[in-house]
Amino acid sequence: MTLDFQAILDAIHKDAIIKKNKGIVASYIPELANISDQNFGIHLRTSDNKEYASGDYSVPFSIQSVSKVLALAKAISISNQSIWKRVDVEPSGNPFNELSLLELENGIPRNPLINAGAIVIADILISNLENPKKDFLKFVRTLANDDSISYNKQVALSEKVTGFKNYAAANLLKSFGNLHNDVEDVLDFYFHQCSIEMNCSQLSKAFFLFANKGKCMLNKTHITESQAKRINAIMLTCGFYDEAGEFAFEVGLPGKSGVGGGIVALLPDHFVITTWSPGLNKKGNSLLGMQALERFTTKTKLSIF
């Protein structure tokens, strides 16, 4: 039986927009609080390059922590071995900005997808890229084959002036000798990386390499097949912070969320799917996005399990 993906996405969209409880839009980064919780987009890109979409899939939003996977891919492509001396690959079971484990574990973050880990990855990129912000943006644009993708400087600034916990994390890392560059420089890069704006369709394209053994849509190899496998494993175990177990249980795909309300998930060799709904649940993951993806994998029976 062939699946009617368009009908499935339309049904998911129709159900989502009438839901009364849409979660709460993030406001700890003041600039994000202005986004309406009424937005809902879903976009699917299959390995044979077919696209299906419904709702606000072409409206750009702040990708926030979704960017951590792209930064990790860039870092891995530059210096694979040295990364794992500075960042672990264990789920934290804690919120994305939790600091207590970092102190307890001598400044080695649990994984590259919590804030502390992503800040170490940002440090590695700064040490290795000639023009860090310019080069990273170029990498993202290349993956998505789209030069219109950009940083939102207002969002980056908004996070900078309220990012006390990230400053705390960076200072803690520095005190343990696990940050080689200046705290300000690393956080400036990190806040910009998180401020990148993309829509669901662009994200499905940018994440295609993780479903395609390291090759992007244009068939260029950016990371090896083995590196793609490892990044997918980290997404599965760590992509949703203290809700990674719940996401695996409900959805059954490697994926990554961001506090801008985006979620990207994928089934290797099959598809990438992106949802956007800005209202978050208590764990900081998109409430309707998680529900939508649960419905998608339940209806299609397409999951890794």
Ligand SMILES: NC(=O)CC[C@H](N)C(=O)O
């Ligand atoms: N979970 C997220 O999306 C968090 C990213 C955000 N920029 C922060 O550091 O707090």
